[in-house]
Amino acid sequence: MRTLRFYDKVGLLTPSQYTEAGYRLYTDADFFRLQQILALKFLGFSLEEIKCCLQVGPTALQASLALQKAMMQEKREQLNAIIAAIDETEKLLRTHKDDWEPIIHVIQVMQMTQSNEWRNKYFTDEQLQKMQELSEKSYTPEQRQKLAEWGKNWSEEDQRVASQKWSTTLAELQRLLATGADPASPEAQDFIGRWLALIGEFTHGDPGITEGLKKYYGTLKEMPANEAPFAYPYSKEGEAFLEKAIKLHNERQG
16 A cells, blocks of 8 residues: 555546445546556656556557666676676686786776777667767866866766657657647646656756757757758657757746
């Protein structure tokens, strides 16, 4: 019961009815939704990700599951790499019992390999170069230094989680557009709050970084498709919806 109360509180599973005494009443449909929640939780999704998946539907869930599977596979590869490092360290200990330098070197090499090579799975050298050029046009040297400091420990798993969040968010935007949702509606305002929170995770609320991010995507939008490092994520309709929803959100925030 405590779990059901919590799911009700966070908006994941609201009972269909209440008795006069205030007891929650759940239908078969509610029970099926609970099964969905528990299944996604078992697969490693956060409650916020579960909420988005259930709101958007099977299309977003399929993409999210693919990303979650990739994350698990990457975690397995990382564990295999750690086991390999342990094996190598054990061998070194047999011949260098009092010398930590070669052991530390093995661990450092493993860490460097894991932290640097993963980016090449997602972007070509040309894409990385164009992204760097976009960054230089959009941010001051001080701002780029700040971004580098924030991202120095950014891992592949962090990237996968962020990609999953944005994939789900963009799918929800498409659903809102397809259903003709009003930017002022509670549903749209709840969405825009989460969209702004995702932006805030990158900018840390820094006004300069926020303005630089606008320049970055403004320049990306104007680039020919064959020259852009990645596709611009918003349609004209999507941009108009976001603009209206953000304006209303800010007005309500005072």
